[in-house]
Amino acid sequence: MFNRRDALKFGAVGGVVLAVPTEQLLTSALGPSWTVTPFARDLPVPQVLRPHAVGPDADHYRLTVAEGTAEIVPGVRTRVLTYNGQFPGPTIMARQGRAARVTVENTLGVQTSVHLHGGNVAQDSDGHPLDAIDPGRSRTYHYPNSQRPGTLWYHDHAHHLEAEHVYRGLSGLYLIDEGWPSLRLPSGAHDVPLLFRDADLTGDGELRWELFGQGGRTMVLVNGVAQPRLKVRRRRYRLRLVNGANERPFRFRLSNGAQFTQLGSDGGLLGRPVQRSEITLWAAERADVVVDFAPYAEGTQIVLENADGEADSATRVLRFDVVGHPERDDSVIPETLAAVPAPRTPTVTRKVLLSFDPLAGFLINGKAYDPQRIDFTVKRGTTELWEITNLDTLLQVPHSLHLHLVQFRVLDRDGVRAPEWEAYPKDTVAVPPGSTVRILVTFDSRHTGIYPFHCHFLDHSSLAMMAQLRIVA
Ligand SMILES: [Cu+2]
Structure with missing residues (x-):
């Protein structure tokens, strides 16, 4: 799974040149294969997906995962993976408090799984890597949208395939609208x-x-x-x-x-x-x-x-x-935007060690991902303090940590208090080589079950830099 060639290349991009494969040297010597005239094309805005049905308690959407083409550079058809033929996928505009049901059909020859990144959703709608959609099948994800309004995105999370699938095009935006008439942001x-x-x-x-x-x-x-x-x-x-x-x-x-x-x-x-x-x-x-x-x-x-x-x-x-x-501009940027919950005193402290081992791969607390293993058991409603350390100082490998289901508060990085914009609400945090980041997580979702947490360098997560917690009532 993680071969010597990968390790060598990894060294090359990780800051310390161990060895560089000839092919890569040639690529860099020749420069990029394509250059485009800068700023000659208008920015495409992904289509907003219309619900195919509006039910009494939810809007119903359809996404079809399919191969397609995209015009990344003018006049050239590039083969990509798409949602509904679009690269990137269409934008889903949800409203706070109004549920969405998204039926995803997989027309690929391999599994796919859709994760709503930042979503507070039940385990069976989380897009767990092993809870995937087989080729030719479909499934419906349920997103309650009973959470803070924000900028979420959906992307592939199929086991070991997410890096390639996302790279080839399987991502799109999912916005949860404020729905607050008092907030008049540009719209x-x-x-x-x-x-x-x-x-x-x-x-x-x-x-x-x-x-x-x-x-x-x-x-x-x-x-x-x-x-x-x-x-x-x-x-x-x-x-x-x-x-x-x-x-x-x-x-x-x-x-x-x-x-x-x-x-x-x-x-x-x-x-x-x-x-x-x-x-x-x-x-x-x-x-x-x-x-x-x-x-x-x-x-x-x-x-x-x-x-x-x-x-x-x-x-x-x-x-x-x-x-x-x-132009007349009726938008207003208010001095206060949203209530921030007061930090709670943690009852559990955990250490999360991120590391890279040339032989064993990308590890969390010394272990590669095993979907059969529960790494942490968490009681719903409690607050935990996580100390996340990136041990990879030698190769200077950056890592990050993404928790499914909940938003957390970043307290500090190497003892320096996190800036205001990073304090809350966060679901992904940067952990540079050698640093320790402390986050405070309140498991305030009503959902229980098994949820992954992982590095969001997708090559790392595809190579098992992932773990999971079980939330119990
Ligand atoms: Cu990583």
Whole structure:
């Protein structure tokens, strides 16, 4: 499962060059196979999925998982995996308190499983890796949406396959709307989802897939397209920044130094808005932000940059082109957004050690994932303190930790108190090499059962960097 070649490549991308396969050297010497003219295409906004039926207690949606093609670079058909033929999948717009039932049909030749990342859902709707949909079958997931409004996303979680499936296209956004008439944030055409991921295209225009192939994935896609542009009016826009990449962290900033007003984190709205000039998102993390384009004259071009990009195609990821006259803007950014639950005193403290062993693979507390094993048993309603340590200082391997089902509070990283935007609500936390992050988790979901927690570097989780807890009443 984890072979020597992978270990060698891993070393190459992990910061310490153990050995680099010839093929990879050739790739880097020749540069990327494709270059696109930056900002020549309009940003596609994923279609909002319409319910096929509206029942008394839930909206019913259908997703079909199928092979398809996408025009990642102009004029080239790239084979991808899709939900409903779309790359990325359609956006599901749910409303707080109104349930959704999503029936997923699998037309692939292999299993798929859909995980609603950030969702507070029953075990049988969680998309557990072993609770997958066989080829030719379908199943219905039930999402109550009785949780904090926020920017969630759905993606594949099939056992050992999630990294490849997500890379090939199996992800989409799932927004839970505030439904609060008092909150007048920018909405409709002024609320734009931005799903970021990277890709490596072969000379034939196919997605090159290999574990630890992230070194070649220098083309960043926004909603499935490389370096698009978005025409914006002179007013406020709400932008949902979602890191849907398998491995790549992004460090976003605006080329003119303008600020983001951050409204929400992974699991929904923050207590109050926070001004930021730079936003770092690791894989699966989200930031719900507002940018005000009112001050800029028509014709102004503002580039959304990834400050950590290693090539232009990974740095200047999206351009905003300001058009028109100043516009009437009824949106309001209130001083307080949502109630933040007071931290509770933990009754249990656990240590979670993340490590990489060249022979045994990616491990949590020294063990590879075994779906038959329960790693932690948790009592519903209790609060736990988790001390998560990344032991991989030698190879400088970054890890993160994602908990299914619940949102947690990040307390501190190496003793330094977590910034406001990272405090709550979080479901994925960055754990850089050598660091220890403490999180406070209240298991406040009404659901009990078995839920995974894992590294969200999908190559790592695909290679068993996953564990699970059983929540008991
Ligand atoms: Cu990891």
